[in-house]
Amino acid sequence: MKHSPALVVLTDFFAVSNRTLSYAAGLAVPLHAHLVLLHVRRDGLLAPAEYSHHTTSTERQTARQLQHLAAGQDVPTEVDISEDFLPEAVEDVVRRHHPLLLVLGRPGSATMPAEIVTNTAMDLLRHAPFPLLVVPTVSWDVRPPRRLLLAVDGQPFKLPETHQLLSRLLRANQGTLDVVHVATEAAPDDAPDVLAGIYPRGMLQEVEAHRVHHMQQPTVVGGVLQQAADMEADMLVVVARRHSLLGGLFHRSVTAQLIQESPVPVLVLPAEE
Structure with missing residues (x-):
C-alpha cells in the first residue's frame, strides 16, 4: 500500500x-x-x-x-x-x-x-x-465519474499540482471534461477569455470548443447545476479561492452552496495564491 x-x-x-x-x-x-x-x-x-x-x-x-x-x-x-x-x-x-x-x-x-x-x-x-x-449519499447512482464538469468564474487561477488529479481521473475512467462559465448579467461570448487563465499554466488544453459552455442565469449556482443536469455530469469540479474559504457567511460562497446542493459528487480544488 x-x-x-x-x-x-x-x-x-x-x-x-x-x-x-x-x-x-x-x-x-x-x-x-x-x-x-x-x-x-x-x-x-x-x-x-x-x-x-x-x-x-x-x-x-x-x-x-x-x-x-x-x-x-x-x-x-x-x-x-x-x-x-x-x-x-x-x-x-x-x-x-x-x-x-x-x-x-x-x-x-x-x-x-x-x-x-x-x-x-x-x-x-x-x-x-x-x-x-x-x-x-442519497439520490444518485454509485458509478465511476466519466462526465466531469468544471465550473470557472472567468478569472485566472492556479492549481498547485492538482490539475494532475483531474488528468488522472479522466484517463483512469476514459472520461470527458466540460467547462461552464455562468454570467449573472448579459455578456458577449468570451470563451477565449474564460479559458485564458487556465491555458498558460498547462491545464486543460484538451478541452474542445464545443465543451465550453457559457450561460446567463440569475444565479451562478443555479446555472452550474442546470448545466450539470443537462449534460448528465457525474462529477462537478469547482475551484475554491481563498476569499470564499475565509468568508464568514457561507451562504454567500458559491463553493459552499454547490457542496450543499449538488446532487452529484463535488471535487473542490483549492486555488494557489
Whole structure:
C-alpha cells in the first residue's frame, strides 16, 4: 500500500459504510490507489455520541469495527485513528500519507443536516487546502465519474499540482471534461477569455470548443447545476479561492452552496495564491 497513492476517507460510521466508501473504493481501482479510513474520536460529525465514549472497551470496539470495515473493501485499505480534533487530524494525515484527495460523505438527513457537512468541508479546506471530494449519499447512482464538469468564474487561477488529479481521473475512467462559465448579467461570448487563465499554466488544453459552455442565469449556482443536469455530469469540479474559504457567511460562497446542493459528487480544488 505504501507504494500506491492514497485516498483518505473521513469515516462517520453511517454514510461511509455504504455509498461514500463504495464510491471511494470505486475510484481507487482505476487510480491504482489504496484507501485510508480516518476516524477522528474528538469530532461530533465523524464520531457521533454513541461512538464517542472514551473508554478502553469502546475504543477497542471502534477499532475492531473499523478494521472489519477495511477488510471488507475490494481495494487495500488501512485504518488511521486520531485523537486530535478534525482540522489537526486532517493536516497530520495529509503530511503522512500525501493522498490524492480527501473524501467526505454528505448525508443530508434530518439527523445530520447538509449545512453541518458543508461547514465541515469549508473548515477543512481552510485549515488543510487540499483536494476534497464531497459525496452525497442519497439520490444518485454509485458509478465511476466519466462526465466531469468544471465550473470557472472567468478569472485566472492556479492549481498547485492538482490539475494532475483531474488528468488522472479522466484517463483512469476514459472520461470527458466540460467547462461552464455562468454570467449573472448579459455578456458577449468570451470563451477565449474564460479559458485564458487556465491555458498558460498547462491545464486543460484538451478541452474542445464545443465543451465550453457559457450561460446567463440569475444565479451562478443555479446555472452550474442546470448545466450539470443537462449534460448528465457525474462529477462537478469547482475551484475554491481563498476569499470564499475565509468568508464568514457561507451562504454567500458559491463553493459552499454547490457542496450543499449538488446532487452529484463535488471535487473542490483549492486555488494557489
